[in-house]
Amino acid sequence: MEFSLSTRRNTASAKRFLVTTPRSTAHAGPPRVIDTDENPALAAAIAELKADGRCATSVRHRLVRYLTNRIEGGHGRLRRVLGPRCGFKTPVTAYRTLTGIEAMHAPREGQGRIFAYGHSNPDVVIVEKAFAHA
Structure with a gap:
């Protein structure tokens, strides 16, 4: 997907x-x-x-x-986080914001185990990968 x-x-x-x-x-x-x-x-x-x-x-x-x-229903929580903003000014800011939000939400879904199999704290790996280029 x-x-x-x-x-x-x-x-x-x-x-x-x-x-x-x-x-x-x-x-x-x-x-x-x-x-x-x-x-x-x-x-x-x-x-x-x-x-x-x-x-x-x-x-x-x-x-x-x-x-x-x-x-597409998963965007509801995104709208709650973004609040009353009408949108983003540039695609770059949209990408960075959405990457950060998804990186912080991924550990709650248990996605860390996929990216860091065998790592003692897989959630840390997700956040480090997401914010490596920030």
Whole structure:
């Protein structure tokens, strides 16, 4: 599961996201199905990648309106943390803020064990990795 933060939601940004996603999920193999909302830019980007040969033609694209609601529902706690802010001024500040919030939330979900198997305190590893470039 991946997400992309971009200033526009068009075919070029969707294509850029879809090209970089397989690199981060190489351990799981190529996707069989891509679930997206009904944004036409995503469908166009997948069609272009299939035509270019950068995406397997066997990949099925499902336009499902409510399937991603469970994933997107996790943004509620993010909105509570951010408070009454209307948004971010630049993508850089959005990235840094969201990285910090997710890094602080990951230990509560038990994600430290995945990144630091056998480490005495895996939560420390997550926070160190997130804030290494801050």
